[in-house]
Amino acid sequence: MNAPSPWLDAEQQDIWQDLLTVVIALPAALDRQLQRDSGISNFEYGALARLSMADQVTMRLSELARDCNSTLPRLSKMMDRFEAREWIVRRVDPSDGRYTLATLTDGGREKVADSAPGHVAQVRRLVFDPLTAVQRRQLGAALSSVAETVRREAAGGPTG
Template sequence: MLSQVIRYDGSMTSPSESAPLDGDELETWSALATVLEWLPPVLDVQLQDGWNLTHFEFGVLYALATAEGRSLPMSTLAGFANSTLSRLSRAVVRLEKRDWVRRSTDPEDRRVTIAWLTDSGAEVVASAAPAHADLVRRLVFDSLSAEQAMTLREISRSIAAAISDEGGWRPGR
């Protein structure tokens, strides 16, 4: 039997301090957990089938496409991607092999590596983004009223803030 539970921030708490989820909490959690499990693979399938990209790789390309000068320091890009530098580096290597991204050392600070979106990478983003947006609209926004979409945004921000406050997962952790 567990005598203590480890929280994300590393502190310990007794399991008896909180009751198991039940009733409305369990129903709500179950619905959210289902979305969290089902949505990423659907997004991946579309991008894999159409562009041989994972959703994560598309996010990296999109972040570069929308950045000033189509470039970002790898550490900044890792923050945008909510990723470790190691995971991001592996993805960027795959993207470099397709000539969609290139990396170079920052001439002003040789300790910093900059990721650059190539012209062919920009073409991939321009091609994939409309279909991706259509899928997101179909799966998320078409199933919600405008008020529900606003509520979902507020709820998502509240959950993200709670995760951050709890000391939850962060890149490099």
Template sequence: MSDAAPWLDDEEMTTWLAFVRVVMRLPNALDGQVRQDAGISYFEYSVLVVLEHAEDQTMRMSDLAFLCNGSLSRLSHVARRLEDGGLIRRFSCPTDGRSTLAALTDGGRELLAKAAPGHVRLVRALVFDDLTRDEMRQLGELSERILARIQA
């Protein structure tokens, strides 16, 4: 028995390379749009979106970092910029003084309202406009299956 990893067959390699190109290029395209429309990075936009959908638009920094796929250190730097810009506020957790919470401010909501229409148009143009509803569901199901294995 050999320890060498088996090569991907031609169909697997074609699929893999196409998937990698999407994973690498989509964030850059989205980043360019929010930078142009709102003057923030896509990571910063993601932080604001996650907070917008959180209960009371507030979340522990550690949970926010996980949901935004960033380290706590990276999020802390970004949160400082967002806080300096009046888009979020940070404060100690009242039930656990060791934790810091982040909350979306009115300024953050206003910026999201400014950036969201262009973001939605771009997501539709790049991802959904050329898919049928069945293909869209398949993409969602496949993405969830892959994500579950990554997070396992």
């Protein structure tokens, strides 16, 4: 019985290289646009946007860190900056004092609202505009499958 080759075939290698380009270059392109237009990073925008979509614009910092793929110390430093800019307020979670909640302020909502149009235009231009409707659906299905496997791996579960 032949063992599978440890190498990617030519088609897989081409797909992998394109995926690496997207994974590496897309966040950098989004960062440049957000820094230029709004003075914030893609990471900062992502945290603000997640808070803006949360129930009562409030999340536990531990959940926000997980959703942003961040460590709690990195997120806490960013929250210090956000609090100084009056974009968020932090308080102890009244339902469990071991947790800290972050709540988006009116100023934070305004920052998200001001930053969103340019960000969305950049996402459309880089990700969706080059694709047909069929390609968008195919990309969505493919990414959903890959993301599910990656999420299971990140959670420590079986991937195959």
